[in-house]
Amino acid sequence: MMQHAHAPVHAAAAPPRPLGGQNRISPNNRFIPICEHADQEIGTTASRRTRRGDFLRAATWAISQGLHPKAGDTTLRVARDLAARLNADGHVAYCRDTTWRRLGVSRRTLERHIAVLRELGLLVWAVHGTRTNTRPAGSGEWAGTATIYAAVVPRAWDDAVGHRVRGHGYHARHVGFTERGRQLAIADACRRIRPARRRDTPSCKTNHPRPTAEMRGKKNNTSAPQGARPRPCRRHEVPEPYRASPGQAAHAVSVAAWVRPRVPWTQGEGLRRLAFALRPWIATGLSAADLAADLSAWHVSRRPASPASVIMARWSETADHDVPAAEPVGGEETARGVPPNAAFLAAMDTVRARLTSLSPRVEPEPDQPGFVIRDRILASLAEADRARRARTAEQCLTFAEWESVCDAREGAPW
Structure with missing residues (x-):
């Protein structure tokens, strides 16, 4: 990498030296290329300094007008590459070894089109590169000096687009427009304005019949008849077991916050999604402790991808089993189980009381204030x-x- 190849260049250009015959327009109004290297320096050029926008417009104009027989699309590609790397002073490092690879052209082609841009009055030398080693002797390293170009526009382009220019040479300034230049600038600005985006494409528009307004009296402010267009239904309907009021939803979130740290396989799920999945179970009257005990007894993998989906699928299976079976066809009687007797019910009550005394119900702890x-x-x-x-x-x-x-x-x- 050459020295200051990517550093911003702030070269102080010498004041332009007025030369005789610098007007590059021949008597028959034809542009004369600047072929002398002495007129392609930052201190001797007849072109004025510019920025990226005017540089690209001037390059496009010069190539489209055919001012140089060797200028073409590749010349415009080189100009755009240089314009993309211009710094605040309008200077750019040549970087020949990387530019020709980036553009996909040969090194000789790049050098030829750079020379065409110089002859069109669009580039001038700010710093001449050299292969002299700038590193200390004996360091074993080599670094030359990069070539720095300055972007300029020729006076012929200013005259063609109606610019009023004050001064001469590199330090000349664009101070206004002629009447024709003002019209051209307005037309160019209108052409470059992006069209407003449509809210929808024509293919998305509907052609449903619309009711006509009823004209009553002499007023021109009328409204469509009431009830002419049905109100669209909601796009996403919540299933019945998962519907909840704001208070019930808040209670479900508090229950989920108590259950999640106590059931390991639910800890990877978001709190609100877990509360939504637990709404049907909470609606049956189960407390937070009962839910934690039931979820811990389920045979679930250690880290399911979606614990809420597992809970909702289990509820769907439970709801399907609770649906009563259809009556058999033909009047066939099915075998019915024997109801439990009084002794069995008493024994079950005794077992429930003993389990309750051993492990009493744990009510959810209230959340501590922040x-x-x-x-x-x-x-x-x-x-x-x-x-x-x-x-x-x-x-x-x-x-x-x-x-x-x-x-x-x-x-x-x-």
Whole structure:
């Protein structure tokens, strides 16, 4: 990489030296290419300095007008590549070895089109590159000096588009427009304005019949008849078992917040999605402790991809089993189970009472307010800081740690 190949160049150009016969328009109004290298310097050029937009427009104009017999589409590609790398001063590093690879042309082709841009008065030399090594002798490294070009526009382009220019040479300035130039600038601005985006494409428009307005009286502000267009239904209907009021939804979220840390395989699910999946189970009257116990007994993989989907699928299976079976055709009687007797029901009540006494129901703990949690955290941090400052020299592992303890004691407030 050559020196200052990518660094912004702030070369102070020498004031333009007026030359005789710098007007590059022949008596028959034909552009004369600038073939002398002496007229392609930043201090001797008849073109004025410019920025990216005018440089590209001038290059397009010069190539489309056929001012140079060797200028073409490749010349415009080279100009666009240089314009994309212009800095704030309108200077650009040549970087020949990377530019011809980026453009997909040969090195000789790139050099030829750069020369065409110079002859069109669109590029001038700001710094001539050299292969002299700029690194210290004996360092084993080599770095030359990059060639720096300055973007300019010829006076012929200013005259063609109606620019009023003050001054001469590189430091000339564009100060206004002629009457014809103003019209051309307005037309060019209108052409470059992007059209407003449509809200929908023609293929998305509908041609449904619309009711005509009823004209009553002499007023021109009329409205369509009431009830002419039915109100569209909701796009996403929530299934019946999952519908809930705002209060029920908030209660489901609090239950899910209590259940999730106690059931490992549900900890990968979002809180609101888990609360939505648990709504049917909560509606049956199950408490948070009962839900945690039931979910822990399910045979589920350690980390399912979607715990909410597992819960919803299990509810669908349960709801399907609860649907009563259809009556058999032909009057056939089916075998019915024997109802439990009184002794069995009494034994079941005894077992439930014993289990309740051994493991009473755990009601969900109320959520702590945010300021209580914050005060606890601050108090624990303050206690840890006091314990750190109260350490003795024997409790410190290194001398630097003991010095930090002493500094903390000196800096602590009384």
